[in-house]
Amino acid sequence: MHFTTILATMAVTVAAAKDRRTFATLQHKGRGPLTTCRADPIVSPGGPSAHVHAVMGASNFGFNVTGESLRQSKCTTAKPKADMSSYWVPSLYFKDPETGLLEPVEFFYMVNYYFFDATDDDIKAFPLGLQIVSGNPTLRSKPSHVSDGALQLDPSKPIQAAQITCPRPNYNPPSWPDNSDGSRAGLGDPINKGAGYGFPFQNCDAYASPMRVDVHFPSCYNPAAGLTNYKNNMAFPTPVGGKLNCPKGWIHVPHMFFETYWNTPKFLPRYQHLLGKESPFVFSNGDATGFSAHGDFISGWDEEELQHIIDTCDAGHAGLHNCPGLKHGVNPDSESCNIECPIQEKIAGTLDKLPGNNPIAGWKYGGGNVSPAPAPAVPEPEPVVEKPELETPKSSSAPAIKVEPSTSAAPAPAPSSSSVAAPPPPSTTLVTVPAPAPTKVEEPPVVEKPEPTSEAVLPPAASPKVRIVYDTVTVWQTRTVYEAPAGPTQSAKSGAEISGFKAAGCYKDQSDRVISGKILPNIGQVSNTACVEYCSSKGFSVAGTEYGGECYCGNSLNTVEKLDDSKCNMTCKGDASQKCGGDWALTVFTKGGAAPAKAEKRHVRNHNHLAHHARIPSRHLHRR
Numbered sequence: 091m092h093f094t095t096i097l098a099t100m101a102v103t104v105a106a107a108k109d110r111r112t113f114a115t116l117q118h119k120g121r122g123p124l125t126t127c128r129a130d131p132i133v134s135p136g137g138p139s140a141h142v143h144a145v146m147g148a149s150n151f152g153f154n155v156t157g158e159s160l161r162q163s164k165c166t167t168a169k170p171k172a173d174m175s176s177y178w179v180p181s182l183y184f185k186d187p188e189t190g191l192l193e194p195v196e197f198f199y200m201v202n203y204y205f206f207d208a209t210d211d212d213i214k215a216f217p218l219g220l221q222i223v224s225g226n227p228t229l230r231s232k233p234s235h236v237s238d239g240a241l242q243l244d245p246s247k248p249i250q251a252a253q254i255t256c257p258r259p260n261y262n263p264p265s266w267p268d269n270s271d272g273s274r275a276g277l278g279d280p281i282n283k284g285a286g287y288g289f290p291f292q293n294c295d296a297y298a299s300p301m302r303v304d305v306h307f308p309s310c311y312n313p314a315a316g317l318t319n320y321k322n323n324m325a326f327p328t329p330v331g332g333k334l335n336c337p338k339g340w341i342h343v344p345h346m347f348f349e350t351y352w353n354t355p356k357f358l359p360r361y362q363h364l365l366g367k368e369s370p371f372v373f374s375n376g377d378a379t380g381f382s383a384h385g386d387f388i389s390g391w392d393e394e395e396l397q398h399i400i401d402t403c404d405a406g407h408a409g410l411h412n413c414p415g416l417k418h419g420v421n422p423d424s425e426s427c428n429i430e431c432p433i434q435e436k437i438a439g440t441l442d443k444l445p446g447n448n449p450i451a452g453w454k455y456g457g458g459n460v461s462p463a464p465a466p467a468v469p470e471p472e473p474v475v476e477k478p479e480l481e482t483p484k485s486s487s488a489p490a491i492k493v494e495p496s497t498s499a500a501p502a503p504a505p506s507s508s509s510v511a512a513p514p515p516p517s518t519t520l521v522t523v524p525a526p527a528p529t530k531v532e533e534p535p536v537v538e539k540p541e542p543t544s545e546a547v548l549p550p551a552a553s554p555k556v557r558i559v560y561d562t563v564t565v566w567q568t569r570t571v572y573e574a575p576a577g578p579t580q581s582a583k584s585g586a587e588i589s590g591f592k593a594a595g596c597y598k599d600q601s602d603r604v605i606s607g608k609i610l611p612n613i614g615q616v617s618n619t620a621c622v623e624y625c626s627s628k629g630f631s632v633a634g635t636e637y638g639g640e641c642y643c644g645n646s647l648n649t650v651e652k653l654d655d656s657k658c659n660m661t662c663k664g665d666a667s668q669k670c671g672g673d674w675a676l677t678v679f680t681k682g683g684a685a686p687a688k689a690e691k692r693h694v695r696n697h698n699h700l701a702h703h704a705r706i707p708s709r710h711l712h713r714r
Contacts, residue, residue, distance in 0.1 A: 109208055109333070112404035114413060116202040118146055118167040120426030123197050126181060126438075127431030128445055131155040132221045132320055132386050141227075141375040142181040142437050142445050144197045144350070148174035148390050149429050157219025157317075160390030165427035169411035172418040174390030175216075177202055179303065180227070180382075181374040181437075182352045183444065187361055192441040195371065198300060198351035204344045204410065206400055207309065207327065207334040211342035215396035216389035217311070220343070221320045224307040225252045225384025227375055228460050230452040232272030232287075239266060239277035239286035243306060245326045251306040252383035255285045255349075257296030263366055265290035274453055275368075276380060289369035289380035293358050301354040301371075305385040309345035310336035344400065348385045368454060376448035378455050392418060426673065430639065430663065439612045588622040591633060592683030596658035597676045598651040604676060605634045607644030615664030616641050622679050631681045635670035639663040642676070646688035 123144045129152065130139035136153055145151055148163035160174045168175070182195040206213050235248045242250040254276070256265040266278035266286040276288025285304070294301040308324040315323035327334035327342065336342045354371065361370040372378045395418055403413035411420040421427075431437075437445045444450070451457030586593050603609060613624045616639045625633035625643035634642045638660035658677045662670035671677040678685055 111205055111208050112406075113203055113205045114399065114403055114405035114410045115407050116173065116204060117169050117409045117411065118200060119169050119421055119423045120167055121428060122146060122167055122199060124149065124151060124167050124427060125429045125431050126194075126197070128433055128435070128437070129153055129431065130178070130386065131176075132223060132318075132388065138433055138446070140446050141373070141448055143178040143374070143386075144181050144200075145176065145178040146200050146202075147176040147178075149427055150174075151176045151178075151429065152432055155388055157217075157388065157390055160388065161218070161392075163390070165425070166390075166421065167427045169409060169421050169423075170395070170413075170416060170418065171421055172392040172395035172416065173410075174392075176388045176390065177348065177385070179305070179348060179350050179385045182303075182354075183372050183374060183441075184354075184357045184360075185370050185372055185378075185450070187364060187370055190442075192372070192444060193357075194438050196353035196356065198353045200351070201349045203347035203349070204399075205309075205347060206404075207345050209327065209333050209342055210330070210335050211327075213342050213344065213400050215393040215400060216343050216391055217313075217317060217341075218389060218391070218393060219317045220311060220323075220387075220389040221318050222307055222324050222346075222387045223320045223384065224324075225305050225382065227377075227382045227384045229381040230377055230379060230457055230459050232277070232379075232381060236272065236277070236287060239279040239288070240281065241279075241306065243326050245328055249326060250287065251308075251326075253279065253285045253287060253304045254289060254380050254383065255302040255304055256290040256292060256294040257284055257299040257302070258292065258294060259296060263292065265292045265294075267291065267366075287381065289371050289378075291364075291366050291369055293355060293362075293365060295355055295358075299351070301352050303348075303350045303352070303380075303383050305348045305383060307346040307348070307385070307387065309334075309343050311341045311343050312337075312339075313341060314339070344396075346387065350385075372444070372450055374444055374446075374448070376444055376450045376460075377452055378450050379452035381452070424674070426637070428637065434614070436612055438610075586618070588619050588679060589626050591622045591626065591679040591681055594678040594680045594683060594685045596653045596655050596671070597634070597647060597678050597685060598649075598653050599634075599636055599671075599674045599676045600649065602648075603642065604647050604649055605632055605642035605644040605678075606648060607632075607642075609642055611641055611643065613641055615639070616670060617662040617665035618668045618670060618677060618679065620664055621670075632678065632686070633680075634676035634678045635662065636676050637673060638670050640671070646686045647678070648688050650685055650687040652685075 123146050125145050126142060127145060128138045128140075128142045129145075130143060131152065131154055133139060134153075135155075138153075146167045148160045148166040148168075150159050150163040155176060160176060163174050166174050177200065179200075181197070183192045184195050185192050233248065236250055239253065240250070241253055242248065258265065261283040264278055264283065266276045266288070268278070270277055272288070275291060276286050278286040290301070306326075308326045310325045310327050312323050312325070317323070325337070325340070327336050327345075334345075357370065364370060369378070369380070371380070373380070373382055375382060395416060398415060398417075399410060399413050402415065403410070405412045435445055449457070451460070597604065599605075607630050608625070608628060611624055611628075613620050616635060618633075618635055621635050621641035621643075622633045624641065628643060630643040630645055632644045632646060634644075636642065639662070653675055657675040658669055658671045660670055660672050662668040669677060680686065
């Protein structure tokens with residue numbers, strides 16, 4: 091009774107505070123992302139999408155997704171169990187200035203903010219299955235209406251909802267050239283020196299805080315347009331007397347904001363000579379400018395639980411999972427949710443072109459904005475000679491597809507938005523489909539009025555306009571870990587021998603990796619045999635498999651903690667007769683049959699799910 095009274099009191103307090111913004115962060119747990127995959131069930135339902143995405147959220151993500159199917163997912167990366175939504179953004183690649191080859195940039199982590207804006211409206215939970223897209227993936231040049239790198243969320247003007255943040259100890263020289271007009275470099279935010287429009291030309295090297303892609307999402311839903319009409323169903327609210335209100339008849343939903351960090355400092359030694367001159371990074375859609383930053387969302391929330399959070403919780407950067415009274419509870423940090431991409435193609439390692447054969451355009455590469463052309467839908471499976479026994483990812487809504495590089499240079503025709511091929515029947519047979527041909531590059535290079543959801547324009551408001559600027563504060567913690575000194579290695583359990591490697595048993599893994607020489611090499615369907623043979627071919631003396639489909643190579647174990655063999659009980663995705671570790675458990679093979687320990691003292695950065703972020707709204711023209 092006492093707890094109910096407290097919740098009721100909180101509800102009255104929060105509901106009455108419509109003159110101020112409240113918020114809470116959605117934090118993720120486990121080893122992200124959920125998957126990295128050329129899939130986009132909003133823009134390209136039924137088959138491969140045009141470019142690779144990093145995906146977070148519920149395990150039923152796939153080519154065809156509905157709110158109902160997401161609710162049936164077995165797991166999610168989100169900490170609140172009630173959230174079975176999908177969140178995804180384009181992946182980032184590094185283009186080596188010496189070789190011209192491409193390599194994926196490590197997805198560091200994502201935080202999704204849920205802002206409950208000051209408003210005269212009633213803020214409601216996302217309807218189940220609501221699809222939202224923000225940002226313009228077709229941009230390769232600066233729109234003519236953009237004059238600087240500031241955010242612009244007032245719908246009476248053209249929307250600019252995306253920025254790139256580049257944390258640095260100081261901003262001399264600036265991250266974006268002061269004299270840039272956007273034609274050969276990005277534009278800095280005139281107020282926030284750490285943010286701008288387009289990729290920065292400096293190394294984002296603040297302590298443990300690499301380059302970040304930021305996307306704001308519209309929060310006014312038009313029920314007349316419908317849940318899946320992502321081009322027309324959403325708009326940003328209009329400033330009215332210091333509040334943000336939606337048009338009459340529209341539904342005011344939470345204002346989402348995606349923060350996605352990418353481990354760009356890793357590549358600094360290979361492009362240091364380019365600092366201040368150009369950026370070596372490119373989005374997976376072929377954009378070398380960064381102007382096309384965007385994000386996608388499909389709601390899989392339990393609506394009652396989200397409404398409870400909206401009405402009662404102001405947890406801030408402590409996280410939605412710390413809101414009181416969550417009936418579904420919270421997912422433990424120790425659990426991880428990961429799925430296989432339903433497309434079997436090379437998206438990691440060293441590449442000579444982007445997956446999907448997307449041409450690189452913008453700035454020094456030339457070319458203008460591209461025509462949005464969805465990737466071809468998946469054809470009906472054709473008979474093949476070999477039918478390998480493969481496990482179809484249970485959490486995916488489509489069968490595995492083997493994608494071969496396309497040799498055709500002809501652009502693929504753009505199907506109408508109303509014409510979507512039906513998905514194929516479930517099958518474990520590999521089928522071959524052509525990769526999307528290069529998207530047609532059109533002139534002129536500047537598009538006056540792009541057509542993404544975030545560009546929706548409402549009638550001008552009669553009240554004064556208010557620009558809200560956000561400061562970000564990141565709080566980090568450091569702990570010192572003393573690891574076991576060198577000594578006699580632990581005994582390995584006798585077992586199978588593969589290519590001269592013997593089974594050493596089951597060992598505990600951790601977030602900074604027990605085997606750290608080569609992490610997750612691209613070897614296709616993982617088995618103990620495939621992993622050992624790969625590690626051996628690269629000169630490593632230790633190989634380990636984990637979570638049924640992960641491979642690690644090294645020459646020692648950073649920590650040695652033996653587990654019962656029952657912990658390594660997950661069937662290998664590449665060989666059902668073998669067991670490839672478990673959840674945070676490694677099946678280890680070594681040349682000597684024992685697990686050699688590595689003696690070291692090192693610092694491990696802990697940061698409460700990688701970071702706490704306090705986003706402080708301000709209406710001042712200057713921060714300091």
